[in-house]
Amino acid sequence: MVLTDIKALTFDTFGTVVDWRTSIIEDFRAFGKRKSLKVDWEAFVDEWKECYRPGMDQVRSGKWPWTTVDRIYRKKLDEMLPRYALDGLSEEEKTRLNRAWHRLAPWPDAVAGLARLKKKYIISPLSNGDVACLTNMAKHGGLPWDVILCAEIFKHYKPDPEVYRGAIRLLGLEPHQVMMVAAHNYDLKNARSHGMRTAFVARPSEYGPNQKTNLQAEEDWDVVARDFGELASALGA
């Protein structure tokens, strides 16, 4: 496997770069404390996150027109709030909660690893998150992206081919010059099917202490690393 041709790395973001679950639970817990609310925030966040893949699949199957992730989460939030006796929140508070996805914290190794990789490669997210979400998240967490590529630009969600092929085209590169980095085997499987290089970084606590999937590499990905520091070393960065 010739890895010397690589010019750009594209990163899955939720789970791979940022620890969304801990971030959102802490954000909501702090909000609940300020408002003296009694809610099981772990259960709340886990239920909320369940709308993500089905919402995107409604778009992918053509049942919904293009719908941003921001909108998918907001629809679900509006449906959940009355069941958690939270329907008294103001519009401003609901907007702020929904934007918790813009305030996610990077995994401890992510910023330093990206800074190393950025010196040698173009680095970009290739996420299903929206442009505004990824831009605000990068400013919030100090993610030093060179460019922001994501589903909203292509109006297709991963794993639609349009996302992977679109990123390769916009970067002006050949497929083998771009490496997809993800904590999810399905994402790498799809990236590889379009000729991209692949790197797996396990994030075994992304879904909390009882995570059952994506604990390890399920194929012979080009690089398997424990964190972004190991990935940078593997790529000579």
Add this chain to the structure above:
Amino acid sequence: MVLTDIKALTFDTFGTVVDWRTSIIEDFRAFGKRKSLKVDWEAFVDEWKECYRPGMDQVRSGKWPWTTVDRIYRKKLDEMLPRYALDGLSEEEKTRLNRAWHRLAPWPDAVAGLARLKKKYIISPLSNGDVACLTNMAKHGGLPWDVILCAEIFKHYKPDPEVYRGAIRLLGLEPHQVMMVAAHNYDLKNARSHGMRTAFVARPSEYGPNQKTNLQAEEDWDVVARDFGELASALGA
């Protein structure tokens, strides 16, 4: 004029952020010296640049399908080379010359001004250049963009409304929260027509010593600054 609402600044890039003419002339002159070529590189570059607006207008009028700026310049380059007795260049050399647009140097005040503005605002190009060109140019010149927005994402060239409105939409903001920064009055006129805020920074030598247009602000733009440092000061950054 309330400027406190501004969350993001979008920058015209060729001419406003980078000194394309000096950069390309120097790049080509160095190439010519290495190859012992006798060419009037100033005349060459000025003629080459002439294809830019007409090429984009062919796309805007629907006469051409979507065509990248990279392609527009390459078509013109291929047409010009024989007339300058340069048709003996290799494909690799031609590609490298055409990519001079990816290696443009920022105006002396640009990087420091952008760094100040980035602390307070989201900063992005909003250029007719391609994604790869703007990404490579940012890495080459140290432009610290938060996100890269440009014509290629919308498959429309400025001043088509899709570019300005598309940028506002992808940033997740209201028009009055986004300020267009440009050295070209036409760009600001169009940005304002979509409700954006406007800042003019004159670049009186963009087109060389005999520049006749855009020497000063032609309307009462929200900010008129001599350089990006003055712009940052005007915006409290």
